[in-house]
Amino acid sequence: xxxxxxxxxxxxxxxxxxxxxxxxxxxxxxxxxxxxxxxxxxxxxxxxxxxxxxxxxxxxxxxxxxxxxxxxxxxxxxxxxxxxxxxxxxxxxxxxxxxxxxxxxxx
Numbered sequence: 808x809x810x811x812x813x814x815x816x817x818x819x820x821x822x823x824x825x826x827x828x829x830x831x832x833x834x835x836x837x838x839x840x841x842x843x844x845x846x847x848x849x850x851x852x853x854x855x856x857x858x859x860x861x862x863x864x865x866x867x868x869x870x871x872x873x874x875x876x877x878x879x880x881x882x883x884x885x886x887x888x889x890x891x892x893x894x895x896x897x898x899x900x901x902x903x904x905x906x907x908x909x910x911x912x913x914x
Contacts, residue, residue: 823894826852
């Protein structure tokens with residue numbers, strides 16, 4: 808688990824939380840470029856968005872696309888809500904798999 812400056816987390820928790828709303832991670836990167844807390848959430852929001860786009864494309868597959876559309880969509884929505892709740896409370900949850908990928912992003 809990553810440790811963040813409490814003052815940084817408290818100051819930027821709203822920006823960190825909106826990172827889990829599709830495309831709003833861009834706002835977080837733009838408004839809080841020096842906040843390690845907000846950037847960690849924004850990077851996860853970016854990877855989550857990419858996974859959501861991939862899920863959307865996979866949902867177009869005939870016969871099995873409904874699995875991606877409904878099951879995948881529900882799982883991704885729940886993950887986004889949990890990430891949002893952690894961020895808005897000033898905490899960090901490293902999303903399985905997504906968190907590992909996001910840590911490789913150098914922004």
